[in-house]
Amino acid sequence: MLRKITLIGTLLLLFSIPNISKAVDSAKPFLGRWALFLPGGAGWLEVKQMDTYLEASLLWYGGSVEPVSNVYMEGETLVVTRTRNYVRTAGAPGAPERIHVASTEHRFSIYGDQLVGEQITPQKDGSSSTMRFTGKKISDVPAAPDISKLVYGKPVKLLNGKDLTGWKLLEEKKTSGWAIVDGTLVNDPAQKEGQPHISYGNLCTVDKYEDFNLKLQVNVPAGSNSGVYLRGIYEIQVVDSYEKALDPHNMGALYSRITPSESAEKPAGEWQDMDITLCDRHVTVILNGKTIINNQPVLGCTGGAITPDEFIPGPIYLQGDHGKVYYRNIEIKPILKK
Numbered sequence: 001m002l003r004k005i006t007l008i009g010t011l012l013l014l015f016s017i018p019n020i021s022k023a024v025d026s027a028k029p030f031l032g033r034w035a036l037f038l039p040g041g042a043g044w045l046e047v048k049q050m051d052t053y054l055e056a057s058l059l060w061y062g063g064s065v066e067p068v069s070n071v072y073m074e075g076e077t078l079v080v081t082r083t084r085n086y087v088r089t090a091g092a093p094g095a096p097e098r099i100h101v102a103s104t105e106h107r108f109s110i111y112g113d114q115l116v117g118e119q120i121t122p123q124k125d126g127s128s129s130t131m132r133f134t135g136k137k138i139s140d141v142p143a144a145p146d147i148s149k150l151v152y153g154k155p156v157k158l159l160n161g162k163d164l165t166g167w168k169l170l171e172e173k174k175t176s177g178w179a180i181v182d183g184t185l186v187n188d189p190a191q192k193e194g195q196p197h198i199s200y201g202n203l204c205t206v207d208k209y210e211d212f213n214l215k216l217q218v219n220v221p222a223g224s225n226s227g228v229y230l231r232g233i234y235e236i237q238v239v240d241s242y243e244k245a246l247d248p249h250n251m252g253a254l255y256s257r258i259t260p261s262e263s264a265e266k267p268a269g270e271w272q273d274m275d276i277t278l279c280d281r282h283v284t285v286i287l288n289g290k291t292i293i294n295n296q297p298v299l300g301c302t303g304g305a306i307t308p309d310e311f312i313p314g315p316i317y318l319q320g321d322h323g324k325v326y327y328r329n330i331e332i333k334p335i336l337k338k
Contacts, residue, residue, distance in 0.1 A: 027054055029110050030078045033138040033300055035308035036060075036117070039131065042233075042308035044300040045108075047071065047078065056080055058106070062303040064249070064256035069103070078108040113137065138310065141297040145280045151337035152213060158205060158316065158330040159185055167203050170306070170317055174201030177320055185327040187226065187320045204232065204317035211279045211335040214316065217328050220251070222268035224323030227255065230278045231314030232306035234298055236285060238325065240268040252287040255302045260285070260292035271328075279335055281310060 027049060036043030036059075044059040056071040058080060069083045083103045105120045115135030122128050158166060161183040169176050177189040177200045189200035209231060218238055220226065226238040234254060241250040242265050248256050251265035252274070264287040266272050275286035285293040301308045304319070318327065 024049065026073050026076055027078065030108065030115075034115055034135040035138050035300065035310070036115075036133060036135045037308060038133045042301050042305040043133070044308060045080070045135065046299070058082065059256075059301065059303060064303060065300075074107075076109065080106040080108070082106075108135070136309075138300065141281050141299065143280075144282050144295045144297070145338055147277060147279070147284060147295055149338070150213075150277075150279060150335050152333040153336050155331050155333045158332060159328065164203075166206055168206055170202040170204045172201075174199050174321075176201055176203075178203045183328065185318075185330075186324075187318070187326075188324050189321060190324075200321045202229075202317050202320045204229075204315040206315070208313035208315050209332065209334060210313050211338075212277075213333045213335070214274075214276045214278075214331070216274050216330040217271050218274060219271050219326040220268055221324050224268070224325055225319075226322055226325040227304070227319035228274070228276070229302075229304070229306075229315075229317040229319070230276065230283070231310075231312075232317050233301045233308075233310055233314055234278070234283065235302040235304060235319070236274070236276055236283075238319070241265055242267045252285050252292050254283055254285075254293060254296075254298065257299065257302060258283070258293050258296050260287070261294065262290060262292055264288045264290035264292050279338065 027047070030047045031049055032047065034045040036045055038061060041061045043061060044065065046057045048055045054071045056068045057065050058068050059065045068080050070081045072079055081103050083101055085099050085101055102122050104122070106117060107120070108115055108117045117133050117135060119131045119133070120128055161180065163180055164178065175198050177187045179186055187203070191198055214230070216228070220238060220240045223240055227235040228238060229235050237249060237251060237253045237255045239249070239251050244250060246259055246263060247253070248259040250260060250263070252260050266288060273288050277284040281298050282295050283293055283298055284291065284295050301310065306314060306317070316332065
């Protein structure tokens, strides 16, 4: 009997090897990093071939880059799933709560050099919705530039201390909480108790930039949150994280992607100095005189990006829908020669 079981196991293994090999071959075109052009926003996908399985991480509109629940090949289609738990009740008085698992499916195909995808999302009423999008392969990040040899253009002050000339609301239909008060740029996204929620917008420069050095001062009240987006693509986090453990969501981090090497933030309510250099998809952040990100490669856009395209000029944009924040002395110097 034991010999029979062993023989069956061996035969099953032999039959599975061609299927594993075929799956590995069909997955090869998907390996690497992809910019996802989503309706009204941006996303990012990375697929890796491990020893015996595929691994993937996904950014979907906002939030953080996160590992997916599952990734596998279905013929020539790459399937990625993400799951979340939610509580439902039967509706009857006193009915017990039940935890349901909702699985969102992303299906990717390749046509020429373009990725074509669709997201299938289950709805609470038992139906599903489908959203289609496209993607483009991201080239490898080049070698780190020699920061000491960069040649800069003339510095440009982005705030005149009087009004918002040179700036505009990123989302035209949202409410602006931005104003110049005593020479300082202030964002106050206040909500009125008992009134409908007000949706506040982000502020961005009218002009667009390529690679540059950006200096500014920022003051974050206790518990507040904002962000500085480089080219509208990469968010440098602005948040009250004083005395918190190192994390890729802390002050000065490249949001969810690069953790500061040390804590350099000041207590809430104090002015803080940021010195940021973006060059050849590498970022350097000096916070309050300490280099907390040193010429590190950027692997893709961050949550809230205007576009996933990392190869076009874009604005500086300041996050305005999270909390009160103050900015002043914003100055940019374009990189002319590398």
